[in-house]
Amino acid sequence: MSDDEATFVAAARAGDTARFAQLTERHRRELQVHCYRMLANYEDAQDLTQETFLRAWHKRESFQGRAALRTWLYRIATNACLDFLAKRKDRTPVPSGLPGPDSGSEVLYLQPYPDRMLPEDPQESVVARETIELAFIVAVQQLPPRQRAVFVLRDVLGWPASTAADALELTVASVTSALQRARVTMREQLPDRRLDWRSPATRELSTDERGVVKSYIEAHQRNDLDGLVSLLREDLRFAMLPEAGTVIRTAEEAVDGWVSGGLFQRGHDDWRGIATTVNRMPAAALYLRASEDPDHRLFAVAVLRVVDGKIAELTGFDARDQPWLGLPSTL
Known part of the structure; x- marks a missing residue:
């Protein structure tokens, strides 16, 4: 038993809430990321992380130090998420209605995850970039809850089958079977991605990515629709959440929708933006100024996946009244 585990056991037996909170709080950010992978919603992840700490306190006497404190907390968090998913039927992705093998499902409850809330040491906390990208999070949501938990514990966190089985109260054979089925679904959802996300280092944004974001913002500020179009791949995948039925698979359709929907009116909108x-x-982060308003107000966050210097995926989120994003509300 490590010093931390021994201290935790002593605090739990003594009912020392302050010491208990100090020892568990250091795991908050990584547990919150874990809950986000399970739920795809930042606000729900916050709530379930707090629920994890409450359950840990109530179950404190069950911790004997035979497993690491971190593993014990992950077990509680995973089961708290599974209980939440069992009660919340609106956490089932809805069919996008798009034809073809790439149709997939929309995850209307998807929210972006602010980087400032990620663990400070992503390597230690298993937050490689690929496991927090939107495409990965959306793909995980296509898995039934139990498969989802097995996949995250086994292939993201790298837990042995026996440890995952113990956490989920399953047999090793059941965990192995669930993982095999989950991997098939993930290959279908992410055909161009690998299935080992545990080891790669977190990389910084590329020069291409930074340049495209800068050009994207400048096109808005100039009301330059043609300039915006030039940044898009023809096979662009666009979605604006939390609206249903907004997944679009071509740049032309996306632009037509922006213009007809009034999101981009050539020469009339007053946009500002900041890269994030x-x-x-x-x-x-896009800010729009209405007539008679002296300020540009936070309107939306556009998250981009850049491939070969072009925007391949653009996911827009309504950013109004979302203080947890950590963005200034006005410019």
């Missing part, structure tokens, strides 16, 4: 990152992806 969420989910370790390049993003633009």
Whole structure:
């Protein structure tokens, strides 16, 4: 038993809430990321992390130090998320209605994850960039809850099958079977990605990514629709959440929708923007000024996946009244 585990056991037996909180709080950020992978919603992840600490306190006498404190907390967090998913039927992705093998499902409850809330040491806390990107988070949501938990514990956190089985009260054979089925789904959802996300180092944004975000913001500020179009791949995947039925698969359709929907009116909108990152992806925070208003007010966050210098995926989120994003409300 390590010193931390011994101290935790002593605090738990003594009912020392202050010491208990100090020892568990250091795991908050990584547990919150874990809950986010399970739920794809930042606010729900916050709530379930707090629920994890409450459950840990109530179950404190069950911790004997045979497993690491971190493992024990992950076990509680995983089961708290599974209980939440069992009660919340609106956490089932809805069909996008798009034809073809790439149709997939929309995850209307998806929220971006602010990078400032990620663990300070991503390597230690297993937050490689690929496991927090939106495409990965959306793909994980296509898994049934139990498969989702097995996949995250085994292939993201790298837990042995026996440890995952113990955490989920399953047999090793059941865990192995669930993981095999989950991997098939993940290959279908992410055909161009590998299935080992445990070891790669977190990388910084590329020069291409930074340049595209800068150009994207400048096109808005100039009301330059043609300039914006030039940044998009023809096979762009666009979605604006939390609206249903907004997944679009071509740049032409996306632009038509922006213009007809009034999101981009040539020569009339007064935009400002700042470059940022969420989910370790390049993003633009867009601010719109209405007539008679002296300020530009936070309107949306556009999260971009850049491939060969072009925007391949653009996911827009309504950023109004979302203080947890950590962005200034006005410019």
